Amino acid sequence: MSDTATLSRLFSGIQPDLDQVDVTFQERATSGLDILNSASMHALGSPGKRLRTALTLLSGKLNSYRFDKLLPLSVAFEMVHLATLLHDDIVDNAMTRRGNPTVNALWGNNIAILLGDYYFAKTAGLIADINDNRIDHLFSDTVATVCEGTIMEIMTAGRVDLTVESYYEKISHKTACLIAACCKGGAILSEASNEEIQLLHDYGMNLGIAFQIIDDILDYTEDQKTIGKPAGNDLRQGMVTLPLIYALQEQPLNGNLHQVHTILNGDAHTEEEFMPIVNWVVKGPGIKQARDDAYSYAARARALLNRFPPSADRDVLDELIDFVLTRNH
Amino acid sequence: MSDTATLSRLFSGIQPDLDQVDVTFQERATSGLDILNSASMHALGSPGKRLRTALTLLSGKLNSYRFDKLLPLSVAFEMVHLATLLHDDIVDNAMTRRGNPTVNALWGNNIAILLGDYYFAKTAGLIADINDNRIDHLFSDTVATVCEGTIMEIMTAGRVDLTVESYYEKISHKTACLIAACCKGGAILSEASNEEIQLLHDYGMNLGIAFQIIDDILDYTEDQKTIGKPAGNDLRQGMVTLPLIYALQEQPLNGNLHQVHTILNGDAHTEEEFMPIVNWVVKGPGIKQARDDAYSYAARARALLNRFPPSADRDVLDELIDFVLTRNH
Known part of the structure; x- marks a missing residue:
């Protein structure tokens, strides 16, 4: 089953509310400026997954669902996510995202910076x-943490000695923190209760970490047709992720360490230089070890969720864990 | 008298509170990340002027001054101002600001983007x-408007046919709007009362427009030693400002229009190409006409202010108008 079909099935109960979030996003993002x-x-x-909105709404469904309050929160979370993607694409010098040209590719870095800033500004009104x-404070703290995570990513780029611990610190800040905030905010x-709020936050944090690890695995194992960028794109960008860290820890090097250095330093330019390392990571134990993590x-995440009483909505949050693990891209 | 000495004298009554804003800014900007x-x-x-904080505090002084509330607002306004400067310096590819290297010059564009984003995030907590x-809504609307103003600036760069009206729309959004918001928020x-809030907003808007016009004049008339960049820097960057617009309207062209086109298109590279046009603007009637505006x-701004009863604080706001007009940089 395709990812889209799986999510359509999982989200059928909240589809009208998901659609309303999209409509409100567009209304609130509208400016007097055509280019914006x-x-x-x-x-x-x-084509986004609306994963953050779904987690916000479903977390709300486990208690007294108030869509009137969850609507602006969901829009704000999606908007801040999009703002960070816009700025990430500049940082990564990415020309495509999911196969489509990025805003920076089409309109230049400056417009992409300002569109992101405009979204940050608009989220403040939604949260208000x-x-x-x-x-208010959850939102401010979360966005600050995501920024710190992105800076960690910039600072650790090219670092062949990146530890597993630093990797986890980075992805907790950059990705999992926002997913946890969606669940907590919902x-x-x-x-x-305070206990339930903490449980859902922790569910989101663990789910978010699993999500990012799988993302980093797919970056090695999927090809351009599926994810819109070449296999091993993170490596080509100088980003050290869990599959590579484990590969370097576990496998006999055979001169690969030198070649990894060359790539991370930006001194490799051809497929003949990239592909042996990508294939070495893909075929070695690093992928399996990352998947085990x-x-x-x-x-x-599942154990935390199971502390809520059984319900159809809890089941969806449970199935979302499987989706995160088994998705194709 | 130097700008700094003038402001020291004008701000003597609020100096302890200005200092507290600086201290709180540093506290709230602190991150767990050294690079940040x-x-x-x-x-x-x-060396900033702390103009926005002073306007916030002095506007508050005209009624029931509540520094506990004005403190986080002032920090938030200074922080968002700094965030926009950080992103502006990327957009303008500026390597120095007031003679010091910019954050993008020292740490690269990516860190400058993320530091700005981090500040945006932190302002949300202050406003909360x-x-x-x-x-909440004043802040969100103001930041969105500033972003729109910056986009207008990007979109109108290189446009030799920029009208006076478009220039005013741009500077109202990009600069004056935030200054007006400081006064309104205070x-x-x-x-x-609602009437007083509107009066102070309008005072700030008019003051902010005057401030930006003078900035744009100083860009032509001051030299590198005073403002840390060469005379006519805006022109070199392709930015059409009021002195140039009026110069093009009023003066016989003598082939200058072609040369302005060349510069705005980025096809001029030497002082021999820039300086005749800079000197033509400086010596012609465009500067005086802009100054008249x-x-x-x-x-x-002064007429609006005079509708408040006389007071020492109103006098400072009044003298600030003169400062904006007569400052050296």
């Missing part, structure tokens, strides 16, 4: 509409 | 502390 609207429409048009001080606005985090 | 702190300290170390829905948090906006 064009760039915004393009950025929104990319919710009028809950806990959400819980806060649904009159969940992802499954461990997924198991923790 | 280093970049942040560097960005903060640039104020806990006033009017301020009024809102000091139990000012600045004085008109300043007069409007």
Whole structure:
């Protein structure tokens, strides 16, 4: 089953609300400037998973669901996610995302910077509409942490000695923190108890870490047709991720360490230089070991979720764990 | 009298509070990441005028001054101003600001993007502390408008046919809007009446427009020693400002239009190409006409201010108008 079909099935119960989030996003993102609207429409048009919105809404469903409050929160989370993607694509000098040209590719870095900033500005108004001080601070702290995660990524680029611990610190900040905040925010606005709020936060954090590990595995194992970029794109960009860290720890080097250095330093330019290392990572034990880690985090997410009473919505959050592990891209 | 000496005298009554804003800024900007702190300290170390904070505090002084509320607002406004400067310096590819190297020059564009984003995130927490829905929306709307202004600037770069009206729309969005918001925010948090809030907003808007016109004049008339960049820097960057617009309207062209085109298109590279046009603008009637406009906006700001009862704080706001007009850089 395709990823899209799986998510359609999982999200069938919240589809009208997901659609309303999309509509409100577009309304709130609208500016008096045509170029902003064009760039915004393009950025929104990319086939996203709406994973963050679904987690916000489903976390709310476990208690007293208040869509009127979850709507601005979901839009704000999607908007800040899109803002960080826009700026990430500049940092990574990425010309495509999911096979489509990026905003920086089409309109230049400057417009991409400003569109991201514009989204940051707009999220402040959405969060203000919710009028809950806990959400205000959750949002501010989360965005600051995501920025710190991105800076960790920039600072550790090219570092062949990146440790497993530093990798986890980086992805916890950059990716998992926002996913955890979606779950936590959904819980806060649904009159969940403090214990439930913490459980859902921790569920999101573990799910988010598993999500990013799988992302980093797919970067090695999927090809351009599926994810819109060449296999081993992270490596080509100088990014050291878990499969490579484990590969370097576990496998006899056979001169590969030198070649990894060459690539990470930006001194490799041809497929003849990249592909042996990509294939070495793909065929070695690093991928399996990274996948084992992802499954461990997924198991923790599931255990936390199981402390809620059984319900159809809990089942969807449970199935989302499987989706994160088994998705194709 | 130097600019610094003038401001020291004008701000003597609020100096302890200005200092507290600086201290709180540094506290709130602190991150667990050394690089963020280093970049942040560097960005903060640039000699700023603290004009936005002074306007916020002095506007508050016209009614029931509540420094506990004005403190986070002032920090948030200074922080968002710094965030926009960080991103502006990337957009302008600026290597120095007020004679010091920019964050992008020292740490690269990526760190400068992320430091700006980090500040945006942190402002959300500061605004949340104020806990006033009017301020939430003022802040969100203002930052969105500033982003739109910057995009207008990017989109109109190189446009020799930029109209006076488009110039005013651009600077109202990019610069004056934030200055107006400082005054308005100060009024809102000091139990000012709706009429007083509007008056102070309009005072700030007119002052902000005068401020930017004078900035654009100084860009032509001051030399590298004073402002840290060569005379006519805006022109070299392809930016069409009021002195040039009026020069093109008023003066016989003598082939200068062609040369302006060449510069705005980025096809001029030597001082021999730049300086005749810079000197033509400086010596022609464009500067005086732009200055007349600045004085008109300043007069409007003064008339609005005079509707408040006389007070020492109103006098400072009044003298700030003169400072904006007569400053050296």
